[in-house]
Amino acid sequence: MSDLLSVTRAMELVLGYAGTFGTETVDLEMAAGRVLQQTIRAERAQPPYDRVMMDGIAFRYGSDLPLLSHGTQRAGAPGQALPEGAACLDVMTGAVLPEGADTVVPVERLVRDGRMVRFEDGYEPRQGQFIHRRGSDCAAGTELLSGGRRLDGPALAVLAGNGHAQVSVSRIPSIGIVATGDELVDVGGPVRDWEIRRSNEYALTGALLSRGFNCIERSVVPDDLPLMMAALREQLSRHDVLILSGGVSMGAFDHVPRALSKLGVERVFHKVAQRPGKPLWFGVGPEGQRVFGLPGNPVSATTCGVRYVMPMLLAGQGLCRGKTHAVRLKAEAELIPTLTRFLPVRVGHDETGQAVAIPYPMPTSGDFSFLAATDGFVELPRGEGMAPRGTVALFHGW
Amino acid sequence: MSDLLSVTRAMELVLGYAGTFGTETVDLEMAAGRVLQQTIRAERAQPPYDRVMMDGIAFRYGSDLPLLSHGTQRAGAPGQALPEGAACLDVMTGAVLPEGADTVVPVERLVRDGRMVRFEDGYEPRQGQFIHRRGSDCAAGTELLSGGRRLDGPALAVLAGNGHAQVSVSRIPSIGIVATGDELVDVGGPVRDWEIRRSNEYALTGALLSRGFNCIERSVVPDDLPLMMAALREQLSRHDVLILSGGVSMGAFDHVPRALSKLGVERVFHKVAQRPGKPLWFGVGPEGQRVFGLPGNPVSATTCGVRYVMPMLLAGQGLCRGKTHAVRLKAEAELIPTLTRFLPVRVGHDETGQAVAIPYPMPTSGDFSFLAATDGFVELPRGEGMAPRGTVALFHGW
Known part of the structure; x- marks a missing residue:
């Protein structure tokens, strides 16, 4: 068996055909978990204004106390001007710092008497405190996200915060899962003594969905060469990737390699020095379809799916980091x-x-x-x- | 600040209200990533018959050679009987072991002359080889899956292989994400100098979706007590869980705790000895709605969402293991x-x-x-x- 392909070499061959499945633009609402395919830069300086960080008052550091409050600077309102003298404005977290103010004192530290405001005994504010300075996080145009990353919560927040209601992401390939094996029956129906329920397609579906590949069609083909060819021709025309299970061993009824070959799917390799999963088959269709022939045994099929198919699909999304x-x-x-x-x-x-x-x-x-x-x-x-x-x-x- | 609630105690309080969101029955096709809520036992012995593990021939160990092949035992067909004498049947992987046979020789080891079959020189089969014995994996009724686990690929395969076309899983709670803050504008529209785009709801949505919580409604309420109350009343009537961000600080316009209190949401705690996220608010509504008031700052909101909301939601699914x-x-x-x-x-x-x-x-x-x-x-x-x-x-x- 020493002349069998090594796992490392087989993986190199598979990844050599990973290529890309293109990009598409999706609404931000639909982008969670997708793989970004554009560079995102800061729409504006962040924060875009000198931003008040605490509820309280804003004043000019060094003013005589008490301060006279001239009203409220609400969040979401244009910045007001702080009047001259011993003046302050009530401010809300997230508001624009009023023009002329340079320091914020939080509400917990204030003692009020009508519109007159002083600080609690012994409290000494630092000049400039509780102000999140315009541009202190980043300047406008700063690169915030680069392509090839999954859109998790923080990345989605960056997209939203910078005005990207739509975003360019890797297209999710269309994947056909094809079961073979005349002993296999469906989950819902009756099962006779010599039959087994189909399960590989569910194991593969679970692996695909947990990695964000949700464009899946499942089908079954019989162990009969002409029927199999007709079904596989149809599947090849519909999908970027086919994942077959069963029919890749040495038996007289293992029609999968033969059927694929007749359909113009070029074999890249058959058999790898591994257990389970030795009969693994991989080839490339006439229009570049990636075609995996997984062994039919459930442990083999699931293992080969995770070891070869998933890394290829992730690489095709532009991601290198899997589970x-x-x-x-x-x-x-x-x-x-x-x-x-x-x-x-x-x-x-x-x-x-x-x-x-x-x-x-x-x-x-x-x-x-x-x-x-x-x-x-x-x-x-x-x-x-x-x-x-x-x-x-x-x-x-x- | 030493009288503030500790993180550990706050988490205990939150988890004390995790409860459950009930169970529901879903089709197996829709069950990937869901949390199982029933015990799954083997439908039949596994394998359900003495199963041929290699393509080749099945024969009676010790028969004189050569063997006469009497035809083919296909997978998916009832078991045939092996004739007496120096006989064999061609067998396929997955087929029933023919009655009377006890050993399988793989096709690579066979030398054929018409229907006569012998083994390659020096090949010595072991009696009983390449047969996956009936019941060797498990007996009928063996517990295969228990409740409280996520349905990954192998678990879905077990469900399919044991005839569960439908499965009982934890119900996914309906979650309302409510943004407050008059300085906030939507991702798609224009933004003025004193405004900021809403992003917390996207960060929270990303965290929720990556954990399988896909029943989400997003809304915005203004910093005005009567309007906020009307909006929150509506949201409380529609959801099991509300996640608010903003409006939980000390300011005059931080109406969230007041509005919730007036709507009968009982405060469990307000403020935790943590940074970021000190103003965190948590309460329980009149019909058991879990209500989180997250601070509005993006890092605080995202952090508190992951530290408190997600563990509560996962516990409510019956899962203890998060990220x-x-x-x-x-x-x-x-x-x-x-x-x-x-x-x-x-x-x-x-x-x-x-x-x-x-x-x-x-x-x-x-x-x-x-x-x-x-x-x-x-x-x-x-x-x-x-x-x-x-x-x-x-x-x-x-």
């Missing part, structure tokens, strides 16, 4: 001499912030029942014997 | 003697899997422009001087 980071194994784990091992694990952080992974070896790659107890898998390089407790490995989250 | 774990500071950070400090950070994992946080102190709590460069914040307990590099702190992700 991946280093972890330390909490128990030893058996290595495979000739194959990279993908070992399901439960992960967490200990009380010092060290990421740790508890191995959950699955008895067979057909056993998905207990995969739901795990958070993802670690990638163990080929090797002899055991990887000891404490080994650092790369974790991939479901 | 929270321990990290080590990569640089020293100044403590505040009387207040818990929420310090924005960028986080990552080093090459050993240690979670690390780089502090990004914000100049003021009004400065949100650079918050978008961070991943969340760490929580530093009140204290004197500096927390040294390497300090372990709790991280909360945006």
Whole structure:
């Protein structure tokens, strides 16, 4: 098996075809979780005016006390002028600092007698206090966001605060999930003794949705070459990416590679030195469609989906950071001499912030029942014997 | 300030009102990311039959060679009987093991001459190999999923594989986000020198959506008591949770606590010993509505949203695990003697899997422009001087 493609090389080949799925403009309301594809600069200086930071009064530092309040500078109103002399204006948080004032005293420190205002005993304001100075956060035109990042809460706030009611983001590719396997029946119907319910499409859908890929069509094709070809031709015409599961092994009824080849999908590789997931197939269609043929076994399909399909899709969005980071194994784990091992694990952080992974070896790659107890898998390089407790490995989250 | 409520106590009070928002039944297609609220048991033994694991032939171990192939056991077909004598059946991955066979030899190991089949030179099958035994993953009725977990890919696959076309999940609460502040204008329109664009509602929306809370209505109320009361009465009648921002300070125009009180929303607390976010207000409405009054400053509003609102909402779904774990500071950070400090950070994992946080102190709590460069914040307990590099702190992700 040493002539099989390595995981690293297979991933390089897949990422070489990641390309891009283009960009589109969406309303800010719909942009949460999308990947930004433009540079966002400050619309104005931030803050755009000398901004009062506390409810209280604004006055000219050094004025004689008491101060006479000449009214209120509300937030959302143009700045008033502070009259000469021992004067102040009541101010609200967020208001413009009145012209002529240079210091704010919060309401908790004030003692009032009608319109006359003084400070509580012993209180000494600092000149300039509680004023958020115009432009102190940034000048107009400062770069605030750059392309290739997910739009989380703070980024959405920056877009809103700088007047971007619409925003350019990576287009989400259209993805077809295609199940094969005549033993498979749907979740809703009856199931006979020799049949199994289809589940891979749900595992893949879950992985896709949790990464923001929500343009998904699911379909089923039979293990029959002409019927499969007709169905796959249709799917290829509708989607940027096809994710097939099943039918990529060596059997007489494993029609997937044959059908794809006849449809002009060029094989990039078939089989990778890994377990589970050795029969993985990857190719590129006549119009650049990326086509993955995942093994049909549920653990294999889910693992290959997370290890290959998701990174390719994320790279196609312009993102390099997925659900991946280093972890330390909490128990030893058996290595495979000739194959990279993908070992399901439960992960967490200990009380010092060290990421740790508890191995959950699955008895067979057909056993998905207990995969739901795990958070993802670690990638163990080929090797002899055991990887000891404490080994650092790369974790991939479901 | 030592008589202010501690962060820990404030959180306890909030969680004390988390309660539940009920359950609902949804189609499996719509269940991704939802929180399961039922126990899922194996519909049948898994696998439900002795399942062939490789494409190849099935035979009776110890038969004389060559074997005569009597046809094909396809996947998705009832099990055939293997004839007596030196017989085999071609088998597909996923097929039922033919009755009378006990061993599978993969196609790569076979040498064929018409219907006669032998093994490649020197190949010695193990009796029972490549058969995934009925019930070896689990017996019928085995508990596979329990309530209170998010439905990720593997969990969705378990639901599908066990015939759950519909599933009981936590109801997502209806959430009203209410902005106050007369200086605030909308993202799409013109903005005058003394005005600022509304951004908190977008930051909160991003945080909510990334946690699966997609039942959100946004509205704006003016800084005027009667108008605010009318608007809040309407919002209270429509939502399980209200998240207000602004209007909770000490100013004459900070009408939020007054308006809520008049509407029968009982204050649980006002002000917490924390920075940013000291003016945080929390109360409970006449029909159990949870009402948060967040400070209007963007950094304060976003931080309080993540620190208090999100954990309450997640607890109300039956989840205890949020975007929270321990990290080590990569640089020293100044403590505040009387207040818990929420310090924005960028986080990552080093090459050993240690979670690390780089502090990004914000100049003021009004400065949100650079918050978008961070991943969340760490929580530093009140204290004197500096927390040294390497300090372990709790991280909360945006």
